Amino acid sequence: MKEQWIQQMQQKLAGYRQPAPEVSWDEIEKALANNRQKAKARMVQLWTRRIAAAVVVLVAVTTGYLALNQQEETITANNVETEVSNKETNPQPKEEKIVAKESVSHKSKMLSVSHKPQVLPTDTLPSEPQPEPEVLQQEEAVPVQLAEDSSASHDEDSRTQIANTSPMPLPLDYPTDVRKPAVSGNRLMAKLYLTNGAMKETEHNIPTEIIYCYESNIILGPDGNPIPDTPTKRLSDYASGAAKSDVYHNLPIRYGLSLRYRLNNRWGIESGLVYSHHRSDIHTSLPTDLKPELHVTANIEQTLSYIGIPVNVSYQLWGSRYGNLYVTAGGMAEKMVKGRLHVEKSEEWEEKTESVSIRPLQFSVNGAIGAEFNLSRWLSIYAEPGVGYYFDNGSSLPTYYRDKPFSFNLNVGLKFNIK
């Protein structure tokens, strides 16, 4: 409890005022500009870090998975070879046995498995030795066949049957297993793509009040160009909820780079980085009934840039060596990294450019059906028509995402099979 005289002093000095010291507005401006720059740098740094962290996690997970999978492959190879070796004692048709044995013994060499190739009885050897290049060619295809079959049952008989259907000697430019697509051996692929909204541009009205309530600080007010009788009022002070603005969203364009990892023959997982560019034209006009002499119009060009991280899962519906059909679905988190409003006002109003920002992340989900055509073993082109749904992130800026939460898009690009 404060002493009475201290309380009296507090009351006495509560409203105490003294002439303010003369401050330098130039210095204040400089300090503010400096603060803004620092804050911007911090934001950029923060997002660079977050994106870097996401990429590191992605690479680590992919590498870890690859390493684990490599081990499994080696183990599977061992098992298969042992099975084959055991079967050698059973009477088998000559031709079948030769093919199966050949594949597996080469495989064991390639993976440096400790099992030495079995010495075959002379009567099981082919009558003519196989030419060396053909043997080498087969080596490329075998690990794939083993790895893929490891997910299914390791049925030796089925493999020998497959081998049986292959003409002898095997063609030089194809893998052993002709049922599989030509690129089935590649687990990791990189995608480079371009997406465009497939929906017609939108145009609709939003209350003018929203235009003025941007987080962004757009000032449509005179700022030195006086409106009669109200030298310091903002234009928004005259705008009511009844006033309308037309917003015209251009189709957003998206550029992306991603890595797709195939989990097995049908399933794959994909992630990467996406850059989106949005442009909207806003035409606003003040209601004449409030202040007839103030009937001015303003054209605002709003450009927003986003960087996003998508995560998608894909499932192959059909595949051949020429290409495949698949469906893909997933989600994406996007951060607006740059926003700009260029305001052009009619008559005596000046032009002005403001920066805007939307803090919350933009989350979305999407699904698409894709068709891929193999141009070569390493390169293919694809097209994915799809749909997306963008969740409301509470932004008051009229964005394509906010105004068109459900939209169609077309994604076209190149895929590089890298491993």
Add this chain to the structure above:
Amino acid sequence: MIEVGIKKEQRLAKRLRNGENGAMQEFYTLYAEQLAGVCARYIVDKEDMRDVFQESLVHIISHICDFNYRGEGSLEAWATRVVINESLKFLRTAKRQELLLLEQDTPEESEPEAPQIEDISPEVLHQMVSQLPTNYRTALNLYAFENKSHKEIAELLGIKEKSSSSLLRRAKDLLAKKIKEYNKQYHPR
């Protein structure tokens, strides 16, 4: 410009947030003297006080987004807190030694007898507070005007709780003596 009632501060804050020309000048016209009065309670040296005051204005403009309108007077209260924080920041760095200065050998004294302050003008009272040593003055300001406890004062100044209560007792004692001397000289009864 005619601004009405309770929305005045809210609107000014919005204009400051929008970086409008003239908004800062209006803010300065409305609150500068009040804020200068608060700043001067903490910082006595005129040059230092100008720097801290200016730094406070920079902080107010650049952090206006953090301000939430909570009724009339909230903008002034928020700006006052900014000024106090900036003042304490300055004292903690530039006047660190003065803050830590504590006469250990001063004997413990009982609470001073309450002085009569009715006849003393705010200006004189302010001057008396200003004349207190930095550490006494700061502790007294936080206690008397910001209603801070010993513990809070200790945390704000980066000293021990025991030291803050000791500082405060001596500050009150010294101020009471000054008031009594003044009264003896100018208002003999």
